Structure formats: C-alpha cells, structure tokens
Amino acid sequence: MALLFGALADDLTGGMELAAMLVAQGVRCGFVTHPSALDALPRDIEAAVIAGKTRVVPAHEAVQAFAEGARALQARGVRQLFFKYCATFDSTDAGNIGPCADVLREMTGARFTAFCPSFPEAGRRVFQGHLFADDMLISESPKRFDPLTPMLDPNLVRTLQRQTATRVGLLPQQVVHAGVQAMRTHVAQLQAAGVGFAIADAAEPDDLAALAALTWDWPLMTGNSSIGAYYPAHWRRNGWLAQAPADQALPPVAGPAVVLAGSCAGRSIEQLRAFALHRPVLWLDMVRALEGADVVGEALAWALPLLEAGPVAIATSADAAEVERVQARAGKLGAAALAEEVLGRLALRLRDAGVRRFVISGGETSGAVLRHLDVNRLVVGAYEGPGVARAVTDDAREARLALCLKSGKLGPADMLLPMLQSMAHGG
Template structure:
C-alpha cells in the first residue's frame, strides 16, 4: 500500500492526537517515535521531541524523518506543531518547515494551527485562546515557549528566511477558487509560507480541500481530521473502517505530570479531591532523592487506587526553580525524574500511564524503550488512548498540558481499564 500521508510531529502528545484523529476518520494510521522497519498502513505519524530542542539538532532530525517519508513515497508530508504555535524566535517551526520545503520542492506551504474545538483560532493572522489574544492568556507564562506576540505572521517570519504571507479569513470564506487564486498571487510575489486564518470547523474543511494535494502541509492536528474523507474521494484509501477498540488493561494506574499549564494544574487539583497527589519541588535539584522519596510515598498508596506525581507548578514556583537550576536544567530534571519513576512503576506492575505534557511524554516513552503504539480513535481534545503491545501490554494517554476536560484524569484511567473507545 502506498504511503498517502506521512506526518512528523514536534512532540508526542500532538503526534498521538493527530494519529487518533486520522483513525477516528476511518483511515488506518500508525504511530511511532522513530521510523519503523515495517509499515502496512496508508498513513503514519512519527512523534519526535524537537519542539524545544537546539534548532540545529531539530532541523537535522526533521530532515532525517522527512527524507525517510520521501523515500517511502509519501504523497504528502505533514508537519504537526501545537495549536498555540509553541516556539521562540530561534525556532522550531519555521526552521523545520524550511527543511521540509526543500525536501518536497513545495512552492507554497500553509500553516494552520487553529483548533476551534479547543478554543484556538487564527483571525487576520492573530492567534486567539478562547476570547483573548494568546499574548493575554496563561500561555504568556510558559516556562520554555512563552507566547507574547499574537501576530503569527511576525512570529513565523522571525524563524525563517522564507517570506511569509497570509491567507486571510475573507479569502477562506470566499471558497476554493478564491483561495487558489490568492495562493497563486502569493507565489508570484515570492512568498513561500502562508499563515491560514481559521475560526470555525468549516474553515478547516475548506483549507483541507485546498491543501490535500499539496506536497507539504503544516498545522495542528485538527485540519488533518478532514483529509481521510478527501482521500476516499480520490480512491487513495479503502472505504472507512470502524476504529479499533483497544484491549482493556488491568493493573495499577498512575498520572505523571510535567506540564506547568494552568489546565494541567486544575486537573491535578480535581484528581486530588479523590486520590493522592504528590507535588515534587524541583528546586531541590537532586534527582536520586526526588525519585526515591516519590516511590516511598507512592508504593503504599497504589494498592488503594491511582496516584499522581507531578512537577507541575505555577509561574512563581517555576521561576524559582529556573533561577536556582537554570531554565534547561529545570526542564530536564523534571523529565529525568518522571521518566525514571515510570520505569520503576512498570517494574512493580503499573500498567496504565496518563502522562501530562509533550516533553514528559517523550521522556517516558524513551525511558521505557517504547517506539510504537497502537492508537485508538480520537474522542476530544486531550482524550486519546494508545496501547504498547507486547507480552505485558501497557495502556497510555499522552495528554497535552493545555488540553482535556478539567475532570479527565480519573475517568481516563478507568477507560484504559475498560478498553473503551466509544
């Protein structure tokens, strides 16, 4: 089967969500953290950890994955990043898109981060979080990728030498022909990248129809949900099939949270109303001591039900840890501690893992040596399940720190135990 859709995601939570959306739309989709030896599905998402990596390392990594997808005849390459356009002037969105543009020979590549279902919308090139500009939202306090400028044309242009333009909302609403003519004008003006406005699902559907045959597309996962129906119209994939039902996984469950997003902190607060939560203080700076104390705390409590261990903290606590340890060391310490805890928990029989945060998710899967997951159907922002198959299956939910209902943690762990996908 030819590869219709080859995606590379800049973190694992977004990659899993993208794969789950494709599955829910009726197209088989593989999910891996590295190029697999065998691939039977018409679509694949490869989740990487380039979002906050050194820009040179990120572009090298994305080029390698992009070349692998090209070598397997991918009809379209899709670069997935966060709906909040998580990046800095150094990258890693524009620089990574540049190498994919070079590989594919794309004349014009669109950028569509909008996720209306999660309240992320782009209008006249400006990103909104619910009813306010992203620069006025809690995202401005992100410890690694604070968003202080809502103008995504300007944000992207700082990351790339490629000229950046806009597909404005009035053009999107005017229909396919108007968009195609506008894009022709952008190309004639020497513009290679274009931010695409999208405020409602109909805008995403229109942009999907415009870009489904483009060799390179970028965006959040939400626009890709509209591609499988278009693939079927073109006889590129078999007619829609029911989404797989993941097998139930019994055994203890844990929440490991590294995200400092306001939504994750609220989810932990609600979880804590029913089950124990341990908040680790990274300012202590000693990974061995933090891991040991967390295990001593968790082991007697796991017999009674799920527990949560978090390095999540508010802006003031994050600033204190960064002041003592440095920004990168504070982040890497959180990943080290939580991934080592995941490894220890697996050894004592924990089988269900709910991981909050893209970088944390990547660190956990790396530590556990898991390179592929069987993906269940997408249900809602932040709610998708996956299974690491093997002699002892492990169930996962890899959740973006900013997404998911406030009360999702305990129900999600219960869903893994039931194996539900409906």
Template sequence: MPIVLGGIADDFTGATDLANNLVRAGMRTVQVIGVPQDALQEGAANGLDLTEVDAVVVALKSRSCPVDQAISESLAALEWLKAQGARQLFFKYCSTFDSTPEGNIGPVADALLEALSATQTAFVPAFPINGRSVYQGHLFVGDRLLNDSGMQHHPLNPMTDADIVRVLSRQTPHGVGLLDHATLCRGAQEARQRLDELAHQNVRHVVCDSLDEQDLEVLAEALVDHALVTGGSGLAQALPAQYRRKGWLEPIDDAAVLAPAQGAAMVLSGSCSRMT
C-alpha cells in the same frame, strides 16, 4: 499500497493528538517514537504491516532543541516517510505555535520544503474544538489573544506575540503571507487562487485564518495537493475526506471504528498550562 499521509510531529503528545484525529476520521494509523531504524524490521516481524496502514506519524522531541538538531531529525523522518511512499507530509506543531524567535517551526518548514523541492506550504495552527482559532493572522486561545492566554509565561517558549505572520517572519528569511478568513468564506477555489497569487509573489509560507470546522474543511480541499502542510492536529480531521474524494482512501469501514472505552479513566498531565 503506499501510505497516504506521513506525519512529522515535534513532540510525543502532539504526535498522539495527530494520530488520534486521523483515526477518528477513518485512517488506519501507526505512531512511532523517533525515526524507525532496526526497530521497524523487528516490528514488522511482530505484525507491523505498513501495507495495511494509511498514515504513519513519527514522534520527535524537536520543539525546544537546538535548531540544527530539529532540522536534522525532521529531515531524517521525511526521508523515511518518503521511502514508504507518503503522498503528503504533515509537519505537526502545537496549536499555540510555541517556539523561539529563531525557530524551530520556520527553519524546519524551510528544510522540509527544500527537501521536497516544493515552493510553498500553509500554516494552520487552529484547533477550534480546543478553542484555538486564527483571525487576521492572530492566534486566539478561547477569547484571549495568545500573548494574554498564559502562554506568555511558558518556561521554555514564552509566546508574547499573537501575530503569527510576524512571529513566523522572524524565523525565516522567506516571504510570509496570510490567507484571510474573508477568502476562506468564498470557498476552496478562491483559497487556491489566493495561494497561487502569493506563490507568484514568492511568498513561501502562508498563515491561514480558521475559526471553525467549516474553515478547516475549506483549507483541506485547497491544500490536499500540496506536498507539505503544517499545523496543529485540527486540520488532520478534515484531510481524510479529501483523500477519499481523490480515491486515495477506501470508504470508512464502520466495523473497524473503535468502540467507546468503558470504565474508569486516569489522566496524566505533563503540563502546568491554564488549559490543564
């Protein structure tokens, strides 16, 4: 059976976060570092059987590299995931949307859409459980706007504008619109209708408000048939339930759920952010 979800993450920790949320929602998930080539065949000989996998997440290092490189690596990951039969593609970036005025989020999304012959995708950076929410297109970290959260001092990608519609508009020549919270509150059907209206207005990129887990569930239902979705890993918690509703996934096997870890723990941090 082909994999259901193919993830393309712009860094290793983001890929791990995405894979973790998919597993928590009952999807059998494999994470690979870089686009598999010869290593995949070696892995298959060592027990990596993709027929027993629901999702594969490819971890890249494309967040802060030159735009052309980010596009090339992301397209290579897309082609490999398509070859595995992925029903839906997920472009994963940080829930703080950190990027430069030129990219790489907008250019990579454009390239993926064109490769999939798709006309629209959604941007869902919100991760409410970690305090990341979007309202009226503005990204909040806790109770602070993104540009007042510490991210304005990021050494590589300083985020000085919390308006994600405006940020994304600087990264793409295509139309950018908003799926607002008031529409989400009216349910998935209204959200789909708004997405269709924006598509007819040639709006290719739709930034989505999201304040809590219920909003993510509405978005997952509205977006499940899109060839490409993009965002932080929060949306990944809600998508598997929609895959099961469509018959793409088996019911959760309680026996396959990992038991809580016991004993001591070590925390390694690669960040000096306020959250850390």
C-alpha cells in the same frame, strides 16, 4: 502500499492526537517515536505519524530529526508530508517551526505551503493572522508565562517571519470564506510576489474544512492536528482510501494506574486538583532534587503502598512562582530537563513494579517517559476530544501498557481518573 499521509510531530501528545483523529475517520494509522521504527509497522497502513521530542531542542537538532523522518516517510512513498505543531504555535524566534518547515519545503520541492494552527474546538483561532486563545489574544493569555515558549506576539506572520528566510504572507479569512478557487487565486498571487509560506486564517470548523479542500493533495502542509481530520473524506472521494472504515478498538489493560504530570499549564494543575478530590497527589519539590535528594525513590516509596486502593498522581507541575524559583537555580532548560528526567526514571521504576496504566501530562514529559520506557511505537485509539487520546504498546517482549499522552493545556478538568478507569475496559 505507499502511504497517503506522513506526519512529523514536534511532540508526543500532539502526534498522538493527530493519529487518533485519523483513526477516528477509519484510517489505518501507525504511530512511532523514531523513524527507525517505521519498518516495524504493517505494510498496509495508510498513514503514519512520527512524533519526536523536538519542540525546544536546539534548532539544528530539530532540523536534523525532521530531515531523517522525512527521508524515512519518503522511502515509504508518502504522498503528503505534514508538519504537526501545537495550536499555540509553540516556538521561539530561533525556531523550531520555521527551520523545520524550511527543510521540509526543500525536501519535498514544495514552492508554497500554509500554516494552520487553529483548533476551534479547543478555543484556538486565527483571524487576520492573529492567534487567539478563547476570547484573548494569545499574548494576553496565560501562554505568555510559558517557561520555555512564551507567546508575546499574537501576529503569526511576524512570529514566523522571525524564524525563517522564506517570505511569509497571509491567507485571510475573507478569502477562505470565498471558496477553493478564490484561495487558489490568492495563493498564486502570493507565489508571484515571492511568498513561500502563508498563515491561514481559521476561526470555525467550516474554515478548516475549506482549507482541507485546498490542501489535501499538496506535497507539504503544516498545522495543528485539527485540519488532519478533514483529509480522509477527500482521500475516499478520490479512491485513495477504502470506503469501509478500519476497526481499531483498543484492548483492555488491567493493573495499577498512575498519573505523571510535568506540564505547568494552568489546566494541568486544575486537573491534578480535581484528581486530588478522590485520590492522593504527590507534588515533587524540584529544588530538593537539585540539591541531590532522591525524589524518585521517595515518590516510589510513597506510591506503591497506595496503589492497591486505586490510582495516584505524581507531579513536578507548579505555578509560575515555583517555576521561577527552580529556574533561578537551574536555568529554563535545566529546570525542564530535570523534571523530565525525574518523571522518566520514575515511570520506569513504576513499570517495573507492575504499573500498567499511565496518563502522562505534558508533551516534553511524554517524550521523556517513552524514552525511559524504551517504547518506540504505539497502537493509537480513536480521538475522544481535545487532549484526550490513548494508546497501548505493541511489543511482544513486554507486558502491554495503556498510555494517555495528553497536552498540558487541554482536556476536561476532571479527565484524569475517568481516563485511567476507562483503560481497564478498552474501546
């Protein structure tokens, strides 16, 4: 059967969150990390998410990956393509949000689409085109210190316009509040003025519901995962989706458990400190790794004797001063690549040593870990809250793994240990 919805996500954690939101609404949703893995998914799924590691790669590589993913989804007859990016609009003036949206617009023939990064549940809101993190403009929040995609301009119309030749406009909150017909009129006016992209204001869940009512049947839509949760109700009303929700409970997975954290977000460090109140945490020194120390072997030797007593955490996460120290030696991209390589290699050795449950903190880290584990498809469980989505592997060749791929910026402070414990019970 043809897919109702096909999403291309620019990182693993966000892609899993979107899939989990659809699963929670009773949608049979497949999740893969490469377009080639789509063929291994059941033919009766209604949605699919392809989540790649494209957020901070060179723009031409991201565009190529998105084009390949779009072709694969179009081959499955997809009704709507969706570009999923972070609620903090993680990008730079070189991309990759603008260039990837451009190629999808060309491939779908869409004259117009909207950008809806808002995630009110996580405190990310857009008002008059400006992005807020809780009560602060994004440019005044800790996001301004992001080592790879710092947000220094809160005006998303300006931010996106620097990334694309397509003219960018605004779908303001007063129009969103006026209803679907008012929004359609505004969109027609923007199109008449030569605008092809528009930032959509959304400060509350009702705004997301209104925007979903406008966009659920568009050939192309972009945004954070949050708006995706509102689409299944429209599919059901129009007879595209079965009324009875699909049951997609995850099986329990026993065995040793580990947290691997690469995110340097303040919330990630807070979560690791909360974990450390109960179980050991090893903070890896990336300068030593740069100097040739076998930090992977050292971490493995530290972890294995402790796992009999319970989970452990191993982190390359660090505060801003430590990140700057490593970047001074390796550069921004080099420092990030080193941390991802270390945790990816460590994940493989831990898996081979019998670890079966993982929480991976950070979108780029998650991509590196799945690549090293040679995992290209997952069965995703129902959404549990911002940054809290989990999955199991589905490969008869290997023992089943339970995975939580989480955004470094999201999730409760005390989530790490309870998440690992819950994987043993399924759900």
